[in-house]
Amino acid sequence: MARFYANICLQGPTPPDVVAYLKEIGAVAYVSSAFRGALVVFHENLSQQEELAANLSAKFSCPALLVMAYGENVLLYHLYSNGEKTDAYVSSPHDDLELDGDAPPGDAAILCAAFEAERFERRVETILRKEGKPGHPYAYAANRHGELAQALGLPPFAANAGFDAIEIGETPMGRGFDLSEMVKTG
Numbered sequence: 001m002a003r004f005y006a007n008i009c010l011q012g013p014t015p016p017d018v019v020a021y022l023k024e025i026g027a028v029a030y031v032s033s034a035f036r037g038a039l040v041v042f043h044e045n046l047s048q049q050e051e052l053a054a055n056l057s058a059k060f061s062c063p064a065l066l067v068m069a070y071g072e073n074v075l076l077y078h079l080y081s082n083g084e085k086t087d088a089y090v091s092s093p094h095d096d097l098e099l100d101g102d103a104p105p106g107d108a109a110i111l112c113a114a115f116e117a118e119r120f121e122r123r124v125e126t127i128l129r130k131e132g133k134p135g136h137p138y139a140y141a142a143n144r145h146g147e148l149a150q151a152l153g154l155p156p157f158a159a160n161a162g163f164d165a166i167e168i169g170e171t172p173m174g175r176g177f178d179l180s181e182m183v184k185t186g
Helices: 015-025 046-060 108-114 118-129 141-152 163-167
Strands: 004-011 029-031 038-043 063-070 074-081 084-090
Touching: 004 046, 004 163, 015 029, 015 038, 015 046, 029 163, 038 046, 038 163, 046 063, 046 074, 046 084, 063 108, 063 141, 074 108, 074 141, 084 108, 108 118, 118 141
Parallel strands: none
Antiparallel strands: 004 038, 004 063, 029 038, 063 074, 074 084
């Protein structure tokens, strides 16, 4: 499993439109094909990931879920709707994370509403709240991410996948992923 990764799931825009926009702004990323109306942007510049997610959300008037895994066991997300951050989550605080105050708990209702998955709100709430004890599946950020993607109807191949891994040949895995349709913007 990757120790660190980040990516952005967008629901709504087409891969060619996202690729064109990323090229226009000079962002280097891999863009997946669409899976159930959503795609994944595996971006290179992690120092500007929040700004990129907000810009993509604003440009395409869509939800953008920026997910980051830190040290294999900490999952973080920022949800943007129409360019505004509407929700945030940290699975478990970590001393090396720079947080402004307490770890954000995430809001299953907001997250589900953004992706029209309201009927799975209880499941998402369980995924967000389940403790990540050693030896249990949620001890790994990628497992929690995969369950969250599945519940929200997002591409399952987003879990445990990021730009750096793709660059060295570790391509995303999972239902709906097609390497031949992935495009690099730079």
